[in-house]
Structures are given as structure tokens and as C-alpha cells.
Amino acid sequence: MQFAQQARTLAVRTVRHAALAGVLLASAVTAMAQTDTPAGTWQTIDDSTGQPKALVQITQDSNGLFDGKVIKGLGANNQPDRRCSACTDARKDQLILGMTIINDMQKDGDGWDHGQILDPENGKVYKCKMHLEDGGNKLVVRGYIGVSLLGRSQTWVRQQ
The missing domain is CATH 2.40.128.520 (Lipocalin)
Structure with missing residues (x-):
């Protein structure tokens, strides 16, 4: 039971980090697009x-x-x-x-x-x-x- 809860917590953290990485990447791409023109x-x-x-x-x-x-x-x-x-x-x-x-x-x-x-x-x-x-x-x-x-x-x- 404890292992399943730890796996679920790890999965939630991974999804949150992936979402944050996506937001940061999108911000970087937008900033780049604004500064190369x-x-x-x-x-x-x-x-x-x-x-x-x-x-x-x-x-x-x-x-x-x-x-x-x-x-x-x-x-x-x-x-x-x-x-x-x-x-x-x-x-x-x-x-x-x-x-x-x-x-x-x-x-x-x-x-x-x-x-x-x-x-x-x-x-x-x-x-x-x-x-x-x-x-x-x-x-x-x-x-x-x-x-x-x-x-x-x-x-x-x-x-x-």
C-alpha cells in the first residue's frame, strides 16, 4: 500500500514538473521570437x-x-x-x-x-x-x- 502511494506521489510530481517545463519552454520560445525581430x-x-x-x-x-x-x-x-x-x-x-x-x-x-x-x-x-x-x-x-x-x-x- 505504501509503495503505491509513493508511486502515485512521484507520478503527480513528474506531471507537475513536466507542465512547469512546458510553460518555461513556451515562455522562452515567445521571448526568443520577440527578440530576433x-x-x-x-x-x-x-x-x-x-x-x-x-x-x-x-x-x-x-x-x-x-x-x-x-x-x-x-x-x-x-x-x-x-x-x-x-x-x-x-x-x-x-x-x-x-x-x-x-x-x-x-x-x-x-x-x-x-x-x-x-x-x-x-x-x-x-x-x-x-x-x-x-x-x-x-x-x-x-x-x-x-x-x-x-x-x-x-x-x-x-x-x-
Whole structure:
């Protein structure tokens, strides 16, 4: 009788451990999926002050292309009525909040390339490339004219 009870206890513990292992594995797979792609929410940093500037949400469309839009201004940029007065394209005088500033990024080797990024501060549109660092927690975004040597990079931080 005692042996049967010990076997039953061991079986229950084994099932619990297996269930816990399954939950942990699923969490790890989800975390990995979120960190091997630029999809997610990113905190941008102001080049001149080093302070958080905005939150940009990057999403993947049905064609596998990535776009990013401003979902929140931070600090001095937290002005919902702020407009892109310097823009020269269809975004001229449009609200920056909700504006798509990254277009058509596509997977290219270890990064994403062949897209464009708008700098709402000066209204200019640049070619763009980006890659992940720090286990997918940082996104290095480079805007450039012509060749990528002629540009600047920003490191954005993934938000959970």
C-alpha cells in the first residue's frame, strides 16, 4: 500500500514538473521570437540630450516588411498636438503622434535594409538599415544618404 502511494506521489510530481517545463519552454520560445525581430515597441533617444524622446511601434505586414510609427512622445516631446511642420511630403503638417516614420524595411542577412526613415525634426527622409544587438534588446537604426557611411546611427531600447 505504501509503495503505491509513493508511486502515485512521484507520478503527480513528474506531471507537475513536466507542465512547469512546458510553460518555461513556451515562455522562452515567445521571448526568443520577440527578440530576433525588430517588431515591438522601442524607446528612441534624443541625439543631443541623451534623454528618451519617443516610443516607436514596429510591426510586420503580410508581405514581411516592417514599418514603424510614433505611438508616444516622451519628455519635452510629449505633446500630442505636435506636427511635422518641416516635412515636405504627404506628412507635411500632420500629427507626429501616430505618424509612420519607418517604411518597407526587409530582412537582409543579419539585419533589415532597403527601407526609409523620416526624421520629424528636420522633415528629411533617409535610406535606412537596422540590426539588433544585446540579445535583441537594442536596435541600431542608421539613416543615411547615398551610402551608409554618410549617415548617423541611433540605438533604440526595446520596451517590454
